[in-house]
Amino acid sequence: MESFIEFFSFTNPNVRYVTLGCILLSVSSAVVGSFTFLKKRALVGDAVAHSVLPGVCLAFILSGTKNPVYLIIGAFITAWISLLFIDLVTKRSKIKEDTAISITLSVFFGLGIMLLTMIQHSGNASQSGLDSFLFGKAAALIGTDLYVFGGVAFILLFVVGLFFKEFTLIAFDTHFAQVIGLPVKRIEFVLTTLTVLAVVVGIQAVGVVLMAAMLITPPAAARFWTDSLRKMLVIAACLGAFAGLSGAYISYIAPSMPTGPWIVMVISFIAVLSFLLAPQKGILFKWLKQRKIRQTILEENILKAFFLLGEREKNFYQTLGIERILEKRHFPLGALKKTLPILRFQGYLKKVGNEWQLTQAGFHKGQRVVKLHRLWELYLTEYLHIAPDHVHDDAETIEHIISPEIEKQLEKKLNYPTLDPHQSEIPYR
Amino acid sequence: MIQHVENPVLEIHDLTVTYNKKPVLWGIDLTLPAGSLVGIIGPNGAGKSTLIKSVMGLVPSGSGYVRVFDKTLDESRGRISYVPQRESVDWDFPASALDIVLMGRYGKLGLFKRPRKADYEVAEDCLRKVGMEGFKNRQISQLSGGQQQRVFLARALAQEADLYFMDEPFAGVDASTEKAIIQLLREMTQKGKTVIVVHHDLQSATKYFNWIILLNMRLVASGPVETAFTEALLQETYGGKLTLLSDVSDLVQKNQFPSREK
Numbered sequence: 001m002e003s004f005i006e007f008f009s010f011t012n013p014n015v016r017y018v019t020l021g022c023i024l025l026s027v028s029s030a031v032v033g034s035f036t037f038l039k040k041r042a043l044v045g046d047a048v049a050h051s052v053l054p055g056v057c058l059a060f061i062l063s064g065t066k067n068p069v070y071l072i073i074g075a076f077i078t079a080w081i082s083l084l085f086i087d088l089v090t091k092r093s094k095i096k097e098d099t100a101i102s103i104t105l106s107v108f109f110g111l112g113i114m115l116l117t118m119i120q121h122s123g124n125a126s127q128s129g130l131d132s133f134l135f136g137k138a139a140a141l142i143g144t145d146l147y148v149f150g151g152v153a154f155i156l157l158f159v160v161g162l163f164f165k166e167f168t169l170i171a172f173d174t175h176f177a178q179v180i181g182l183p184v185k186r187i188e189f190v191l192t193t194l195t196v197l198a199v200v201v202g203i204q205a206v207g208v209v210l211m212a213a214m215l216i217t218p219p220a221a222a223r224f225w226t227d228s229l230r231k232m233l234v235i236a237a238c239l240g241a242f243a244g245l246s247g248a249y250i251s252y253i254a255p256s257m258p259t260g261p262w263i264v265m266v267i268s269f270i271a272v273l274s275f276l277l278a279p280q281k282g283i284l285f286k287w288l289k290q291r292k293i294r295q296t297i298l299e300e301n302i303l304k305a306f307f308l309l310g311e312r313e314k315n316f317y318q319t320l321g322i323e324r325i326l327e328k329r330h331f332p333l334g335a336l337k338k339t340l341p342i343l344r345f346q347g348y349l350k351k352v353g354n355e356w357q358l359t360q361a362g363f364h365k366g367q368r369v370v371k372l373h374r375l376w377e378l379y380l381t382e383y384l385h386i387a388p389d390h391v392h393d394d395a396e397t398i399e400h401i402i403s404p405e406i407e408k409q410l411e412k413k414l415n416y417p418t419l420d421p422h423q424s425e426i427p428y429r
Numbered sequence: 430m431i432q433h434v435e436n437p438v439l440e441i442h443d444l445t446v447t448y449n450k451k452p453v454l455w456g457i458d459l460t461l462p463a464g465s466l467v468g469i470i471g472p473n474g475a476g477k478s479t480l481i482k483s484v485m486g487l488v489p490s491g492s493g494y495v496r497v498f499d500k501t502l503d504e505s506r507g508r509i510s511y512v513p514q515r516e517s518v519d520w521d522f523p524a525s526a527l528d529i530v531l532m533g534r535y536g537k538l539g540l541f542k543r544p545r546k547a548d549y550e551v552a553e554d555c556l557r558k559v560g561m562e563g564f565k566n567r568q569i570s571q572l573s574g575g576q577q578q579r580v581f582l583a584r585a586l587a588q589e590a591d592l593y594f595m596d597e598p599f600a601g602v603d604a605s606t607e608k609a610i611i612q613l614l615r616e617m618t619q620k621g622k623t624v625i626v627v628h629h630d631l632q633s634a635t636k637y638f639n640w641i642i643l644l645n646m647r648l649v650a651s652g653p654v655e656t657a658f659t660e661a662l663l664q665e666t667y668g669g670k671l672t673l674l675s676d677v678s679d680l681v682q683k684n685q686f687p688s689r690e691k
């Protein structure tokens with residue numbers, strides 16, 4: 001708790017730098033990565049991230065310093081070469097794009113590792129820390145570095161804001177963008193440049209190996225929570241910021257913990273949570289919905305059984321025991337025993353002694369299901385020309401789905417029929 | 430049977446298109462009159478989509494040129510509108526129907542500018558024209574295939590262009606919507622706009638269009654529906670006579686020949 005307050009008071013300038021740096025890096029890569037994600041270019045993002053390494057090493061060898069400006073320029077150049085290389089291989093050979101991407105990634109990364117090893121063995125005193133580009137070293141984010149990266153992050157966000165409309169259109173429908181005369185090639189150049197910049201900046205925190213996760217995971221998680229692109233960008237940025245903050249905090253309270261990998265772990269954890277819990281698209285939501293549908297079907301089927309028994313005995317309000325219900329239709333006993341009280345609670349059934357009786361509302365509901373069943377059977381035989389002995393099973397499911405609007409259409413289309421294909425009467429209210 | 434016209438809205442001159450050196454369209458040469466409702470008809474893989482894509486510069490042409498309103502393509506961009514095949518985009522994209530229709534305004538807006546109130550009004554009006562006003566805020570993946578098609582159509586209308594290219598706009602659309610759309614297209618052509626539609630169904634072709642282009646790797650016919658839509662020409666388009674042409678195409682690709690001597 002003490003360290004919590006100590007951390008979040010941000011009195012320690014080092015904590016300030018590292019935290020701010022992590023947040024900036026995570027946010028800018030999340031926002032730029034959103035378009036990479038929407039364009040389904042995640043793999044290319046990964047290749048670009050790895051291709052940055054030889055550029056950084058070369059810049060160091062040539063300049064002899066770790067000045068971030070030189071390193072960014074170097075990274076930029078090899079990242080672009082890798083992109084052109086992927087393009088060239090895909091266009092000029094029979095090699096498919098995924099293969100071209102993998103080849104590029106391995107070749108450039110291999111080259112980078114080679115150069116890195118050379119530097120480490122050269123005995124250059126200022127080389128220490130260069131290997132942090134592999135896995136990142138957010139704790140090294142201090143002073144002037146932070147100004148450079150902060151500036152880059154700001155430029156990234158600003159340019160995305162400026163090109164928002166164009167990036168969106170190109171991500172959705174490139175051909176259309178071309179037809180209306182947008183300079184698609186140049187806009188894609190801008191977007192790719194932003195991606196490369198985001199990578200160059202982001203690897204300070206998480207390193208080349210984990211960089212793709214910083215680009216793709218926040219938007220992938222955010223996509224679960226919204227159907228609006230603007231909101232998706234904002235959510236992705238917030239998730240990125242949260243992950244950046246958490247990573248900085250974790251490595252603060254446990255100094256042996258690496259910041260970058262923790263940022264990636266946190267954002268991945270959020271992505272998994274989103275996958276499980278998000279409304280509409282999440283697994284849990286879908287599961288609950290399925291369960292609810294099954295329950296509704298069960299309830300309606302029970303009321304239908306009451307109605308059908310009543311129809312047979314010409315007494316809809318007779319009381320029925322569980323055995324009588326089960327005679328009419330097989331229900332799992334446990335589910336039936338659980339659902340009968342629920343139906344009473346909802347006001348569709350009454351309990352009389354040990355037996356059950358329809359209420360008026362229950363009668364109407366059972367009647368409607370039977371009506372829909374018979375209407376649908378009639379529709380199938382009349383409009384789809386399906387044999388009358390084949391329509392029952394279809395109607396068993398459809399009867400629970402039909403909305404009041406479709407019900408009206410059906411009645412009208414069939415001209416308020418009185419008998420279904422099996423000559424049973426269609427009950428109207 | 431290829432009929433040329435004076436002052437065409439669209440002139441395609443000796444156009445050849447190749448994919449990876451494989452020619453898929455050979456020497457297309459045609460002109461279209463203004464205000465016509467044109468149907469491009471041909472079997473699967475005949476190159477119908479390729480033809481309109483190359484006219485709009487989406488696939489590079491091997492040789493030949495295209496002139497629109499007697500100008501180059503780039504000079505006429507603002508007057509051209511396009512409805513791509515529905516499957517060409519990912520409908521899971523985070524956008525609403527209105528967002529998509531607004532994209533039709535981007536050409537007029539230019540770079541960096543946000544859609545203005547007037548653009549929103551045009552977009553909503555176009556949604557109304559295709560009977561989709563009730564769905565403007567619906568996420569596009571939750572629309573049915575026919576509704577998605579109508580959103581694409583509305584986006585094209587929002588461009589307020591003079592020449593429309595539509596790639597199978599009736600695919601997956603129900604009969605009553607198809608009728609409503611064709612009525613809309615007729616009204617547009619009556620106002621002097623030209624609409625070019627890739628169409629699949631031979632039955633309805635004569636009813637819908639007043640100009641027909643029959644295509645199967647090469648141009649079989651281009652002319653008013655009475656003269657171009659004949660038994661013999663259809664036979665030529667759909668019959669098996671063209672296997673030789675596609676064999677030669679394959680040969681050209683295999684040997685990496687240029688399709689024309691430069």
Ligand SMILES: Nc1ncnc2c1ncn2[C@@H]1O[C@H](COP(=O)(O)OP(=O)(O)O)[C@@H](O)[C@H]1O
Nearest residue numbers: 448449453471472473474475476477478479480
């Ligand atoms: N991007 C592409 N790359 C290679 N071949 C293509 C490509 N698009 C289309 N083709 C080929 O070109 C021919 C014409 O295709 P297309 O224009 O889509 O036909 P249609 O629209 O008439 O069905 C087909 O043989 C198809 O396989």
Ligand SMILES: [Mg+2]
Nearest residue numbers: 477478479514
């Ligand atoms: Mg096609």
